[in-house]
Amino acid sequence: EKKRGITIELGFANLPNDEDLHIGIIDVPGHEKFVKNMLAGIGGIDLVLLVIALDEGIMPQTVEHFEILKMLHLQQGIIVLTKKDLVDEDWIELIHGDVDELVKGTFLEKAPQIEVSSFTGENIALLKEMIIDKVKNIGERKMDKSLFRLPIDRVFTMEGHGTVVTGTLLEGSCKVGDEVQLYPGTRIVKIRGIQSHGEKEEEAFAGQRTAMNLMNISKEEVHRGQVLAYPGAMENTTLIDVSISLFSSTKRKLKNNDRVHLNIGADQIMGKVRLLDKTYLEAGESGYAQIRLDEEIAMKKNDPFIIRFYSPVETFGGGVVLDANASKIKPKQEHIIENLQVKEWGTPIEVLELILKEDSKKFPTKEQLAVKLGWTLVEIQKELSLLQEMKKIRLLEDGSYLHQNYLDELCQLTTRLLSDFHQEHPISQGMDVEEYRSRLKEKLFFPDSKKRELAIDQLAKDGIVVYLGNTISLATFQAKYSKELVHILEGIEKTYKDKGYEVPMIDEVLAPYKDKKQAKLILEDLEKKEILVKVEYPYYMHAQYWYQAIEIAKKMDEKNGSIALGDYRDELGTSRKYAVLILEAFDKKKITRKKEDLRTFVVS
Secondary structure (H helix, E strand, O other), X not given: OOOOOXXXXXXXXXXXXXXXXXXXXXXXXXXXXXXXXXXXXXXXXXXXXXXXEOOOOXXXXXXXXXXXXXXXXXXXXXXXXXOHXXXXXXXHHHXXXXXXXXXXXXXXXXXXXXXXXXXXXXXXXXXXXXXXXXXXXXXXXXXXXXXXXXXXXXXXXXXXXXXXXXXXXXXXXXXXXXXXXXXXXXXXXXEEEEEEOOEEEOEEEXXXXXXXXXXXXXXXXXXXXXXEEOOOOXXXXXEEEEEEEEOOOOOXXXXXXXXXXXXXXXXXXXXEEEEOOOOEEOOOOEEEXXXXXXXXXXXXXXXXXXXXXXXXXXXXXXXXXXXXXXXXXXXXXXXXXXXXXXXXXXOHHHHHHHHHHHHHHHOOEHHXXXXXXXXXXXXXHHHHHHHHHOOOEEEOOOOEEEEHHHHHHHHHHHHHHHHHHHHHOOOOOOEEHXXXXXXXXXXXXXXXXXXXXXXXXXXXXXXXXXXXXXXXXXXXXXXXXXXXXXXXXXXXXXXXXHHOOOOOEHXXXXXXXXXXXXXXXXXXXXXXXXXXXXXXXXXXXXXXXXHHHHHHHHHHHHHHOOEEHHHHHHHHOOOHHHXXXXXXXXHHXXXXXXXXXXXXXXXO
16 A cells, blocks of 8 residues: 555554544545445444545545545535645635535535645644544434344454454444354354454444454454344345435436446445336436346345446446345336335334234244334334234234234235135034144135134134134124025935934935035035934934934943844844945944954953
8 A cells, every 4th residue: 555655455543632532534545446345334334534635626526525425324424635745725715615515415515624734743733632622422323232233344364363254333232252144144153352443342332443363263254244243133035125315526327227336335246137117227317226236145124335447447426225135026117116115214203003903924923023124122112012902913912013004904815715715615613723724724825824823813813714623714604504405404414314224325315406515515515414323424324313323232232242243133123234234334433343253342
């Protein structure tokens, strides 16, 4: 860097002060060839010094860097005009005019401008005072420990310590000994040591420049752009929903399906942009898009990003993440655009309700919702409680949340399924539960069977359905026989009574009836009501004769000590065929036990 006279890699320094403030300065490259390195260092900054050399004025890379800063939603800055010793007052006034024009209407419009000389030292002390004064008014970052997130911008090895990573801690906190995860990926590592501003620390907090010594991992297994966070606190993704804008100064267009370099945090990754509300974007225009990434990455909702043209590599826009783990959607659908507008501009409760509408099929817990939105558990619980009070969402027994719309959809589908079944089977007490589950699965996605059962149980608690043994029916349903069906029922029962022990086959019983399907359902209903007993399909027997046959077998066993087939046939007054059929049914149901040619009675 010294040989070439320019900054290439990121530089870091502590700014000592008497106010006991931890101020870390990140020196980023200004040269247009090293914008990628510059982007890796600016993700966590609170205050920007926009440095312009008075002898050169505003350069193309100044404009490019300033466009990037605007995209990252920074709020505070100081404009530093260097090399004052090389120019006269008239030239300085001219440069001030150019700077005023550049920052007009932006977050730096009212920022202080200061002229300094590193050579003579003029105003350097004053600049330091200005920085300290600005830092005092910077708002607090989110400190909740669960939000800990460190984008890695450098990786190196220290002799005697092993792998060290550095970055600006975006939010949350961590301690020595904590287990953290490397995203994207699943690798869990332990923090052996922490340094901040060159001092050894037991804990690191949001906003600090931090170096972390990681245990049991080599330098080659970590790279710039990865993120350290607690296990389960982030999601790996390759598809994101975004709001995207082009620089007002760019000469490039962003067309549908263009490939771009995406810079987010300290990472740069390739991706394809699919515009959702327009065919293309021009300078100064904004729109919604999905970006399909070539590799996995980890980010959070509301993270800012920068896009660079594929070739030649040129920065031309940026935006903000609206959904860090999106589902594929079709472009130019009005309700999709409206949902993205809510995700970008909606209140917290509006955003959460929308996420629950979209994700109820996944049965999310509050922990999963917190990760999805980048909120703390306290923040998520507050909004969930409000939505529960408004009766917009439901909490299931396992801690899952469902939007009421999803339960309404489940209720409507169930009502339709069971209504159709009841209409076709007016005498059946309900649909077989397994058949109902299968039919439901065809229409609605369930992450697993336990979640499905919780949803069905909720319908039962709400009085929509009732379970009757292995069947399910609408709570309002009652099995009813019409006069015509009563006639069939009485006919079937009479047939079995008339046949006695000489049980007929089903086809013979159903032969007189035109509607065979309905007649068979009635026969099955007679079995459920225990008026008929299944001997062995397709043979049924009237319960009166079944229990008589059992009693005869019992008395024979008590009298003779066993049951012989011939004697039993004679007692029944039927043929050998039916005696064998009945006795074999007894054996299968463990009413009798067969040994050689004799049987003994085994139940009372």
